[in-house]
Amino acid sequence: MLHAQLEAMYSTPWMSDIVVGTMRWGIWDAKFTTAQYEAMIEKAMSLGMSTFDHADIYGDHTTEAEFGAALKLHPEWRSQMELVTKCGIIRVCDQKPGHYIKAYDFTKSHILQSAEDSLRNLQTDYLDVMLLHRPDLLMDPDEVAEAFEMLYTSGKVRSFGVSNFTPSQVKLLQSTVPVGVHQLEVSVKDVSAFDDGRLDQCTLDGIVPMAWSPLGGGKLPEAVVSALSALAVEFEVKPQAMALAWLLQHPSGILPVVGTTKAENLEAAQAALTIKLDRQQWYTIYQAATGTTLP
Numbered sequence: 388m389l390h391a392q393l394e395a396m397y398s399t400p401w402m403s404d405i406v407v408g409t410m411r412w413g414i415w416d417a418k419f420t421t422a423q424y425e426a427m428i429e430k431a432m433s434l435g436m437s438t439f440d441h442a443d444i445y446g447d448h449t450t451e452a453e454f455g456a457a458l459k460l461h462p463e464w465r466s467q468m469e470l471v472t473k474c475g476i477i478r479v480c481d482q483k484p485g486h487y488i489k490a491y492d493f494t495k496s497h498i499l500q501s502a503e504d505s506l507r508n509l510q511t512d513y514l515d516v517m518l519l520h521r522p523d524l525l526m527d528p529d530e531v532a533e534a535f536e537m538l539y540t541s542g543k544v545r546s547f548g549v550s551n552f553t554p555s556q557v558k559l560l561q562s563t564v565p566v567g568v569h570q571l572e573v574s575v576k577d578v579s580a581f582d583d584g585r586l587d588q589c590t591l592d593g594i595v596p597m598a599w600s601p602l603g604g605g606k607l608p609e610a611v612v613s614a615l616s617a618l619a620v621e622f623e624v625k626p627q628a629m630a631l632a633w634l635l636q637h638p639s640g641i642l643p644v645v646g647t648t649k650a651e652n653l654e655a656a657q658a659a660l661t662i663k664l665d666r667q668q669w670y671t672i673y674q675a676a677t678g679t680t681l682p
């Protein structure tokens with residue numbers, strides 16, 4: 388039952404073309420007030436960016452709750468947005484005094500408890516997408532499937548995916564549960580997903596690829612910035628929009644997860660949706676990114 392229902396869901400788009408990342412909104416970076424969370428969420432939604440990317444660990448387990456406090460003030464928003472979150476990282480931080488070393492945990496009990504915590508913190512009664520954040524080398528795919536089945540049938544989580552997996556790790560999990568999303572690092576700063584099989588697998592298996600740090604975390608090599616800037620002048624957009632358009636062009640259907648903390652940079656990102664690069668323009672950026680010419 389789980390297979391048929393999830394596969395039907397994954398065959399139609401259920402997230403926005405540009406996803407809004409919240410990792411930098413809380414105590415790890417911008418330290419937004421509730422009013423600033425409200426303003427960014429509202430701005431993103433006004434631009435059609437309805438999907439918000441979280442993880443239980445952001446802000447050392449505090450960012451989801453800060454976002455949830457803003458969401459609570461606007462209950463009408465929930466049905467107009469999609470909430471993605473991630474679980475599976477054991478992080479050493481003040482909020483988790485029992486954690487003494489970094490570890491990964493995909494046990495059934497950990498996944499179920501993480502879902503409950505995220506639901507409570509985000510002040511919602513369902514999550515649109517739950518991702519396994521980084522591969523747990525001790526993963527038992529049957530155990531993960533049991534947890535996902537319970538979360539799905541209870542209506543608490545509507546779809547599932549992974550992050551930072553290798554293609555064979557994805558395949559292993561697919562043996563017990565349909566994988567709808569793979570959130571991976573791909574950008575002008577890290578092009579490895581284009582030819583190491585991860586994006587090919589997404590295309591083959593109908594997995595939605597989400598690109599984390601699509602602007603390389605905001606720090607790009609000079610040669611890349613210069614190639615992006617030259618094309619940006621031609622298209623009359625900001626260089627950042629070129630970098631996102633370059634990802635959006637890939638046939639696997641990459642959804643960039645933008646990490647900005649500024650409303651105006653959300654607008655700059657949205658301009659990427661209007662750009663179509665030809666092959667030579669695309670490869671100009673690719674060659675600037677790799678620092679080599681094509682054979």
Ligand SMILES: NC(=O)c1ccc[n+]([C@@H]2O[C@H](COP(=O)([O-])OP(=O)(O)OC[C@H]3O[C@@H](n4cnc5c(N)ncnc54)[C@H](OP(=O)(O)O)[C@@H]3O)[C@@H](O)[C@H]2O)c1
Pocket residue numbers: 407408409410411440441520550551570571598599600601602603604605606625627628644645646647648649651652653655656
């Ligand atoms: N699955 C994973 O393992 C994983 C890992 C890392 C991140 N993530 C997700 O990916 C999201 C994005 O990651 P990221 O924050 O590293 O992404 P990013 O978009 O590559 O980098 C964000 C940085 O770029 C700057 N920036 C963005 N747009 C800009 C623009 N138009 N002009 C100038 N500067 C701009 C931002 O500064 P301003 O704030 O000043 O705009 C910010 O410092 C995170 O929020 C998180 O949701 C997932």
